[in-house]
Amino acid sequence: MSTTRRTILSAAGALTALAALRPLSALAQALDQVKIYYGFPAGSAGDSVARRVAEKLGGTPYSKNAGFVENKPGAGGRIAVESLKASPPDGSVLTLAPVSALSVYPYIYPKLSYKQEDVAPVSIGAIMFHGLAVGPAVPEEVKTLKDFLAWAKANPAQASYGSPGAGSMPHLLGALLGLRAGVELKHVPYRGTVPSITDLVGGQIAAAMNPSGDYLQYMKAGRVRVLATSGKKRSPYLPDVPTFTELGYPDCTVEEWFGFYAPAKTPAATIASASAAINAALADKSVIDALALVGLVAHGSTPQEMAADQKAEYERWGPLVKQIGFTAES
Numbered sequence: 383m384s385t386t387r388r389t390i391l392s393a394a395g396a397l398t399a400l401a402a403l404r405p406l407s408a409l410a411q412a413l414d415q416v417k418i419y420y421g422f423p424a425g426s427a428g429d430s431v432a433r434r435v436a437e438k439l440g441g442t443p444y445s446k447n448a449g450f451v452e453n454k455p456g457a458g459g460r461i462a463v464e465s466l467k468a469s470p471p472d473g474s475v476l477t478l479a480p481v482s483a484l485s486v487y488p489y490i491y492p493k494l495s496y497k498q499e500d501v502a503p504v505s506i507g508a509i510m511f512h513g514l515a516v517g518p519a520v521p522e523e524v525k526t527l528k529d530f531l532a533w534a535k536a537n538p539a540q541a542s543y544g545s546p547g548a549g550s551m552p553h554l555l556g557a558l559l560g561l562r563a564g565v566e567l568k569h570v571p572y573r574g575t576v577p578s579i580t581d582l583v584g585g586q587i588a589a590a591m592n593p594s595g596d597y598l599q600y601m602k603a604g605r606v607r608v609l610a611t612s613g614k615k616r617s618p619y620l621p622d623v624p625t626f627t628e629l630g631y632p633d634c635t636v637e638e639w640f641g642f643y644a645p646a647k648t649p650a651a652t653i654a655s656a657s658a659a660i661n662a663a664l665a666d667k668s669v670i671d672a673l674a675l676v677g678l679v680a681h682g683s684t685p686q687e688m689a690a691d692q693k694a695e696y697e698r699w700g701p702l703v704k705q706i707g708f709t710a711e712s
Contacts, residue, residue, distance in 0.1 A: 412442070416449040416656075418642075419477040421462030422546060422574040423455045427595045427676040428640045431507045432478040434672050435642075438663035444473070444655045455573050458547030459483045460494070463643070467500045471645040473652040478507060481639050482551040485695035489703040490549045491710045498696075501643040503688035504653055505660040508678040509639050511613040512552050513594030513623065514543070514559070515606045517582040520589065527609045527629050530589065531563050542568040543589040544578035549710065551638050552591035554699075555612060557706045562631050582606060593638075594620055595677015612636040619677045633702065639681075641688055657685055 416439055420432040429451070436449030454462040462477045463484075469475035484498050516530055519540065524533050534541035545553040548571040560567035567589075572578040575592045582590040583605050594617055600606045601620075610626050611617045614635055626634035642660055644653055661682035663669055670680045683691075 413445045413472075413474050415447045416445045416473070417475050418449055418451050419454050419462040419465050419475065420451055421454050421456070421459030421477070421479060421483070423576050424451075424453050426546075426575045427510060427593045427678055428478060428480070428508075429453065430673060430676050431640050431678065431680075434669045435478075435507060435660055435663045438666055438669065439659050442659040442662065444659035456547075458487070458550045458553075458571075460487065460491070460496075463501065464495050466643060466645055467496045469645050471648040473644060473648055473656055475645065476504060476656065477501070477643045478640050479643060480551060481641055481692055481695050482549075482554075482699075484643075485692050486551065486554065486699045486703065487549060488696070489700055490708055493710070498692075500646050502646055502648050502653055503685045503692065504642040504644050505657045505664075505685065506681060506683040506688050506691070507640045507642055507660065507664065508673055508680050509637055510593040510595065510678055511611045511617045512555055512591055512636060512638065513597060513608045513611040513617075513620070514556070514589060514591050515582065515597050515601070515608045516589045517585060517587070517606050519585040519587065520607075525607065525609075527624075527626075530609055531565050534567060534588070535565050538566055540588055541566065542570050542587045543591055544570045544572050544581060544587045545591050546575045546578060547571050547573065549708070551636060552593075554703065554706060554708070555634050555636060556591040557708060558702060559626070559631060559634055561706060562633060579606075593677065594623075598675075598677055610634075612638075617677065618679075619674070639691075640678075641692070653685055657682075 418432045418436050420429055432451045436451050439445040440448035459479055463479055466477035524530050543556045570587050575596045578590045581587050594611050597606055597608050601608055608623050611623050664680045664682040673680045
């Protein structure tokens with residue numbers, strides 16, 4: 383794990399200190415309003431990050447008014463990044479995207495319509511842990527990951543798992559798990575987390591791999607069973623659920639983050655102002671608490687820290703994607 387990643391996962395108190403130490407960078411004139419694209423449906427965990435931060439942007443040197451979120455679901459979040467690429471480089475439009483959209487997608491989409499150089503990192507927004515959950519299509523006696531893999535091997539026609547989209551990090555995690563376990567798990571892509579969990583709860587699919595926070599309400603109601611999570615350590619929101627590493631699958635250790643991006647060629651002063659405003663928002667206790675409710679750890683960063691961690695993820699996933707053997711044309 384990189385030094386940047388360890389920094390990201392430090393306590394929320396460190397985030398508050400970060401924001402306090404970094405003064406807000408002033409633009410010549412604050413923008414009237416900022417639009418944030420988010421590439422998945424409203425109601426998902428990442429959507430909470432975009433909306434909570436947008437609410438806090440008003441009245442800062444960056445923006446006169448609170449921002450607003452425009453959801454552009456589909457294509458595993460790529461549509462939102464494509465939309466950002468075509469936006470004016472003046473700070474008025476940002477995109478919140480999972481790091482996989484920039485660090486993994488270049489390996490799996492040969493015809494990807496954007497490059498890493500088309501966007502500029504602004505700040506990390508929140509850390510998420512993914513989790514494998516099973517629903518009513520899987521017998522009640524299946525209570526552990528080992529049980530599920532044995533059941534999947536014995537019932538190949540039913541052994542399916544949903545994800546937020548083909549090529550998303552949860553999709554690749556499921557494929558990597560099946561590869562390492564020697565079990566064929568059929569992937570079912572969705573247009574975001576919410577519809578995949580709807581089908582999981584309804585028994586249309588056996589399992590799902592999604593950000594673990596999106597399962598919390600269904601887990602509390604006894605409608606899904608989360609068998610493993612992807613963090614290096616157990617999720618603070620699911621302390622009784624073991625990690626993939628604990629269960630013998632260290633390659634499935636992923637602590638993915640959502641990050642705010644601006645169009646390339648956005649002036650450095652504008653990016654600095656946006657980053658400062660976002661970090662201040664993420665230090666707000668109401669934002670920290672709201673994100674905790676959906677299983678996310680609020681945490682900002684400098685643009686440089688975000689860029690360095692994105693680079694580390696890009697270098698890590700190249701060999702793994704090759705092993706999995708998935709591309710958009712496969």
